[in-house]
Amino acid sequence: xxxxxxxxxxxxxxxxxxxxxxxxxxxxxxxxxxxxxxxxxxxxxxxxxxxxxxxxxxxxxxxxxxxxxxxxxxxxxxxxxxxxxxxxxxxxxxxxxxxxxxxxxxxxxxxxxxxxxxxxxxxxxxxxxxxxxxxxxxxxxxxxxxxxxxxxxxxxxxxxx
Numbered sequence: 001x002x003x004x005x006x007x008x009x010x011x012x013x014x015x016x017x018x019x020x021x022x023x024x025x026x027x028x029x030x031x032x033x034x035x036x037x038x039x040x041x042x043x044x045x046x047x048x049x050x051x052x053x054x055x056x057x058x059x060x061x062x063x064x065x066x067x068x069x070x071x072x073x074x075x076x077x078x079x080x081x082x083x084x085x086x087x088x089x090x091x092x093x094x095x096x097x098x099x100x101x102x103x104x105x106x107x108x109x110x111x112x113x114x115x116x117x118x119x120x121x122x123x124x125x126x127x128x129x130x131x132x133x134x135x136x137x138x139x140x141x142x143x144x145x146x147x148x149x150x151x152x153x154x155x156x157x158x159x160x161x
Contacts, residue, residue: 027070030069033120037115038112057108059087063091065116
């Protein structure tokens, strides 16, 4: 029996749908893990409705880690902590400045990052190395960036087998 193009298209759409659902599930699990890590390191619950410095700093670390280490949208990150996407955008925008100027915030952020990576059982990326890579990527044109992206996806996929 021969398969028709319509049947192949339906199969492809089902596969895409299943992959999207799986990726969404994985992103949600990662967001939960980051939330638990930040809450435990700070000994607070960032879901509470308060704007004191400790809570704002913890939310800022959470927002940064989620954007940096997951492929979640601002909206997905915000929903997890009962905030909107604009709040997450604002927190991410100010993270670097606070990290560079506030020693207590830097130590707290570094503790959260260390705990997250040790709990995940993976080596924490070195900030300087990431910044150097980011600088080089900014110099690339669109085609080269797509090649790098596809190459990295292949490496990640091969590593998960």
